[in-house]
Amino acid sequence: MRMxxxxxxxxxxREDQFIDITVARFYDEHARRFMMPVYHxxxxxxxxxxxxxxxxxxxxTGSGILAIELAKAHPDWQIIGIDISDNMLKIARENAxxxxxxxxxxFWQYSAEALPFEDNFFGLxxxxxxxxxxxNPVKIFKEIARVTARQGxxxxxxxxxxxxxxxxxxxxxxxxxxxxxQRQLWLQxxxxxxxxxEVKALIDSSALQGAIVKINTxxxxxxxxxxxx
Numbered sequence: 329m330r331m332x333x334x335x336x337x338x339x340x341x342r343e344d345q346f347i348d349i350t351v352a353r354f355y356d357e358h359a360r361r362f363m364m365p366v367y368h369x370x371x372x373x374x375x376x377x378x379x380x381x382x383x384x385x386x387x388x389t390g391s392g393i394l395a396i397e398l399a400k401a402h403p404d405w406q407i408i409g410i411d412i413s414d415n416m417l418k419i420a421r422e423n424a425x426x427x428x429x430x431x432x433x434x435f436w437q438y439s440a441e442a443l444p445f446e447d448n449f450f451g452l453x454x455x456x457x458x459x460x461x462x463x464n465p466v467k468i469f470k471e472i473a474r475v476t477a478r479q480g481x482x483x484x485x486x487x488x489x490x491x492x493x494x495x496x497x498x499x500x501x502x503x504x505x506x507x508x509x510q511r512q513l514w515l516q517x518x519x520x521x522x523x524x525x526e527v528k529a530l531i532d533s534s535a536l537q538g539a540i541v542k543i544n545t546x547x548x549x550x551x552x553x554x555x556x557x
Contacts, residue, residue: 338489341520343461346390349415356391356419363393363457366547370456370485371397373553379451381477382406387440387468388458392420395433398454399424403432405452410438440468448477459486459550460521466534473535476556482536484552487521488543524550 346352371394382405386395389409399407411417417435424433438444440455441464453472462468472482522530524543527550531539539554 336519338522338526339516339519341461341516343463344412345461346413346416349418352391352413352415352419355416356393356423359391359393359457366456366485366549367394367397369544369547369549370394370454370483371401373483373551374398374401374452374454374481377452377481379405379477379481380479381449381451383450384408384452384454385410385443385445385450385475387453387455387472388461389420389435390416390457392417392423392433392435394454394456395420395435396424396427396429399429399432400427406434407432408434408436410436410440410443412437412439440471443471443475445475447474448480449475451477451480453480453482454484456485457487457517459484459527459552460517465530469531469534469536473554473556476554478556480556482539482552482554482556484550486550487518488548488550489518489521489523489526490548518548522550527552 346355384398384405384407386398386407386409389395389411392409395407395409398405409420411420414437417437420435421430424430440462453476459465476482524541527541531537531541531552536554539552542551543549544551
């Protein structure tokens with residue numbers, strides 16, 4: 329039986345909401361405590377990928393956890409994480425150094441709307457929990473397509489917007505040990521995210537045409553996968 333989700337209109341968040349160091353550290357604690365299953369799920373998707381280039385770009389790297397998990401799983405990959413928040417990148421470098429990966433991962437402050445990389449540069453472009461913060465997703469999709477190598481991959485994961493489960497999500501967050509502010513952060517992220525239909529419409533009008541969009545119902549995540557011809 330197909331699961332149906334009830335949704336309300338999207339409530340966008342500011343793209344720069346994690347600029348402040350206090351907010352950045354709050355997010356890092358939340359991500360490390362409650363988002364690891366998502367990071368591990370995304371990394372698992374890369375297990376059998378034969379990249380045409382060993383270079384990987386993590387867009388919206390935040391506190392660097394996805395980049396770190398990718399580096400652990402694929403020591404031969406060269407990983408670059410970018411973010412618009414300098415304070416997030418400071419935390420990412422601290423986290424990487426703590427894992428002994430301070431010299432293995434590069435973290436740069438750039439906007440995904442104007443990537444400073446050559447065409448066909450990366451064998452894999454990834455992003456997690458960032459799509460819902462992008463002011464112009466179609467413009468970023470164009471940049472992603474440009475820097476992805478031929479026969480390379482793009483993986484974008486983000487929250488799936490649902491509202492029917494608000495009370496259940498709030499309860500689940502409490503059972504997981506989330507404080508009220510952490511539950512609020514989670515629900516705000518969900519409300520600012522896209523539905524399956526909305527993401528498909530964005531893709532159809534972008535350079536990522538033909539991308540596959542799947543829903544991970546266990547994690548309530550949208551999963552976009554694209555292979556460049």
